[in-house]
Amino acid sequence: MVPxxxxxxxxILLAHNLTLLREGLVALCRAEPQYHVLNGCSxxxxxxxxxxxxxxxxxxxxxxxxxxxxxxxxxxxxxxxTSTRIVLLSxxxxxxxxxxxxxxxxxxxVLESDPAHYLFAAFESIxxxxxxxxxxxxxxxxFSRPDKADLQSxxxxxxxxxxxxxxxxxxxxxxKEIGARLGLNPKTIDTYRANLMRKLDxxxxxxxxxxxxxxxxxxxxxxxxxxxx
Numbered sequence: 001m002v003p004x005x006x007x008x009x010x011x012i013l014l015a016h017n018l019t020l021l022r023e024g025l026v027a028l029c030r031a032e033p034q035y036h037v038l039n040g041c042s043x044x045x046x047x048x049x050x051x052x053x054x055x056x057x058x059x060x061x062x063x064x065x066x067x068x069x070x071x072x073x074x075x076x077x078x079x080x081x082t083s084t085r086i087v088l089l090s091x092x093x094x095x096x097x098x099x100x101x102x103x104x105x106x107x108x109x110v111l112e113s114d115p116a117h118y119l120f121a122a123f124e125s126i127x128x129x130x131x132x133x134x135x136x137x138x139x140x141x142x143f144s145r146p147d148k149a150d151l152q153s154x155x156x157x158x159x160x161x162x163x164x165x166x167x168x169x170x171x172x173x174x175x176k177e178i179g180a181r182l183g184l185n186p187k188t189i190d191t192y193r194a195n196l197m198r199k200l201d202x203x204x205x206x207x208x209x210x211x212x213x214x215x216x217x218x219x220x221x222x223x224x225x226x227x228x229x
Contacts, residue, residue: 009033010127013054014040015047016062016089021112025060028116035123044068044181048076051084058123063090063097064171069164069181071104078105085126087119093137094215096155096163108132155200155215162196165189169205170212 012035016022022040029035035058039050044065051059051073059077061070074086087108088101098109108122111134118134125132158166161182168178175193179186202208 009036010057010123011036011038011054012058012060012123013038013047013050013056013084014060015042015044015065016040016060017042017064017066018062021062028119029060032120042066044070044073048073051077051082052080055082056084058087058126059084060087060089060119063088063092063101066181071101071164072182074101074104074106087122087126087132089119092167093134094155096158097167098133098137100160100163102131102133109137110134111136157199158196162192162199165192166196166208166212169193170209 012029014022014025014029014037016025019042022042026037026040029037038054038056041047041050042065045067047059047061047065048068050056061073063070065073070088074088077084077086085107086105087110088106089110089112090097090101091112093111101109107126108131110119110122110132114134114136118136122132122134155163155166164182165178168181169175173181175189176186178184179189182189197203197208200208200211202211
């Protein structure tokens with residue numbers, strides 16, 4: 001049995017691209033007396049700077065932060081051995097995304113569609129030193145070994161960086177912006193795009209979007225069919 005934590009106030013930093021959602025999360029957390037919100041921000045670079053300088057107990061991060069990708073933030077914080085617990089808030093629920101986030105060092109994975117009490121359950125779990133995965137996700141499917149056909153014909157064939165580029169492409173992010181967000185040359189992005197299309201045997205962005213939606217690999221957005229040049 002995990003020993004009960006001594007009563008105290010825990011600090012939280014929130015980062016979300018969407019102002020309305022960010023302000024709602026701030027209000028939700030401030031309504032709970034054991035949590036103190038230090039800051040709210042909308043981009044990845046600011047989130048990283050604030051986490052490094054303020055060292056909050058918990059960082060609640062939107063999966064789709066701009067400026068510096070959320071998984072890059074996680075990687076940098078873990079390499080620096082930062083003690084802040086990281087809760088990832090995502091609209092995506094595919095196996096590859098969840099496992100990659102956990103592998104990089106995310107402490108909790110919560111879905112944007114989850115009820116509020118799941119978020120606070122995540123806070124409690126990670127403060128007790130355990131990893132939290134949304135109950136909305138099928139735990140057995142996440143950690144079962146994919147069969148050979150799935151590995152060869154699905155998103156699992158992509159490298160972590162190819163998967164990152166794939167995710168941004170199907171969300172409507174243009175190639176130049178992907179390069180800026182990942183700190184890569186546009187020609188390098190073109191190479192990743194060509195490689196992932198070859199592996200998936202899909203040769204257009206519209207085809208990638210269809211592939212992602214059929215497998216629930218993309219956030220459900222009305223503008224997801226924006227073409228990438």
